[in-house]
Amino acid sequence: MNNNIAFKYLGLTAAMFLLGGLLAAFMKMGAGSGDSTSHAVLNQMLTYHGVVMSFLFLIPVIPTFFGFTMLPKQLKIEKMCCNGKPGFTLYSVGSLLVIVSAMKFAVSTGWTFTPPYSLIDGGALATMSVGLVLVALSWAMTGMNFIKTVHKSEVGFFDMPMLSVSLYLNSYLMLIGGLIFSVVIVLLSLANAFGIGPFAGQFSTTLMQNSFWFAVTPLLFFALIPAVGIISDVIAGLTNRTLVSKKSVTWSLAALAVLSFASWGTHIDQGKTLGFVFSAMGLLTAVPIALITYSWIATLSRGEVSCQPATRFTVAFLVSCGIGILSTLFTNNMSIGSYLSSTMFTTAQIHYLMVGGVVTSVLAGLHFWWTDITGKEIRVSLGKLSGFLYLVGLNISFFPQIIMGTKGLPQGLHTIPVGFETLNWVSSLGFIVLSLGLLLIVYNFITSTDTMSSGHSD
């Protein structure tokens, strides 16, 4: 029952990931081959890559699949508070509308919709907005569902496994962030269509950016909270013990959830003083991050670590999410951060955090719990191989972008300037390896076989 809706969600989020990935592939080919595709089309692709990946894939992917499958298991209850069907309907109709808007007249505002440019763009922003509002409401409903489910169960906050804790905390972010996000999108499309509302006019940039990032920062960047939940439980499972100092990890996640609503300003240019305030606030994340990594390392140090595909993906998470988190040290520095803002460095950063963090944690969780959830078994050696390809591909794909950024290449150019050809070529090669790894992973899951007869084996 719960699994049914979870797999529907998994299918749809995977389809969105595929769509976003294909757009990225087309962009890379278009950019590599010179002027064959016009700038306008490439700008539209870039916009839809961002919108689809952020709002239709990254934000819902962990809560919808792992929430509906693992939450009842971990809380030892029969079923969720609500069956999640209305939320799924909203999400599918919303996603469809976003795709329809691309067919009507593709939007090219960029996925952050920064005005005044987003107000003069001629695309079908209204259609896309309706779609995004429906999707945002589905986040809010999912969040509500999880909060009620956790409250109804008998398990206390500190007794829940980490995944449940993180999903519970993330539910508040989805509920609050989702509602604010839908208001922001409605106001934006009003300003775009009729020129009314607080975002209308040429001077609305700062207000709109503040509102947008206030909603999106907790939803998107702090989608790493459930990712940390997955990895914590996977590490505990791989070592077959409870997490060392679990309480401190629980507190850390709660602290990060609170901080998520105070860190929107790091994405906006709004003067030196506020820049200083938000950068100083970024320092506060040091403590929870240190406590979480300490707990993981201590847990790994104390026992037998079973070697399976999920182990590879856990290491892949530590490597790539680690690079992503460490890259924020540079952007949080005020002089370096202002130079690197909206360069390829920030592109690499968001991909290390979102692909290296969120996607890798999803893959680690899927590999670890697949047999539990479906009763089917994957090929272990193929899982390990694909994990290796995935990690290598991811880094070859995104590390060159860090260097492109420090060399001063801005985001979103479709012609590769002189001096960046090699880096771009290496990055494209990495993209191919990454895609190959992902294909093998999907193939492994699809062809996983029943284990009813053979029982559990390692």
Added chain:
Amino acid sequence: MLNFLALESISSWFPPEASYQAFWMDKAFLGILMAAVFAFVLVVGLAITFVIGNRGKVAIEGQGVNQLARGLWVLGAILLYYFAFSSNFCGFMDTTQAPYGAYEIDVTASQWDWEFTYPGGHVTDTLHVAIDRPIRLNMQTEDVVHSLLIPALRVNQAIIPGKISRTWFQADMIDTFMLRSSKYSGEKYADMHTAMITHSPAVFTEWLEAAGDIFAGRTLSEVGEILYTRHGCAACHSFDGSKRVGPSFLDMYGNTFDTKEGVAVTVDDAYIKESILKPNVSVIDGFDPVMTPYEGILDDREIEALTEWFKSMSSFADQGEK
């Protein structure tokens, strides 16, 4: 360690350092990079060591936490973050306020062009600056959000509609550098790039004198039209016959008007010169004596140019010349 990190190869991650600000920023970047690499090797190294080393070992029971180790770990993280945050803080403060007497250049960004206006009023589409002196850019956008990125100077300043965004630098290398927008602004955003050309102070002065000479290669009448725009005459005077605060320039030259005192005057070279330099002496009836005198602002040659331009759009031109 330093040799292992191959400082030369990491410095190839950066464009040339064309200012002392760039030099200090690169130093800070390198420092944070070394600290980050250390943290990365520590965390990931430990994890991989345990994942591989603990294969087949029996689990150690017990939930105890090594408080000292955890405390040091957290302290280390705080120090790492604080180090990264505070590196080059002086460099950051230095960029917030241009030194007194900086050479000011106005920058106008629009979809998808750059325009640079020098103190004398000369306008270019590439940025020319002298080295070894502070340059302040006062930047405005005519439409959407843009950002001025000059990688060699490590300058990247967003330009928000309705605000004047400022930045300053002091270049110390003579060359041609990339200058472009780093904020997505629509279809031809990728083409919104030009160059910054640095000169020695002497060469810059020569360049500005030559390039800033608006008479070179133009007819007097064309120069007059440029002066009309540059000195803001349009605020009060049209050249299409419509009435603003002051009389229109269309069909003005050679025409005859009554002054407030009832004296008939014919607009000729002498009257124009007087009206520009001492504008409120004889005012045409129907207008108030409110114009700013341009004595010391426009020289004889420029007034001559304006006069030629007025002639070119007057059907009474030959009457004034009599």
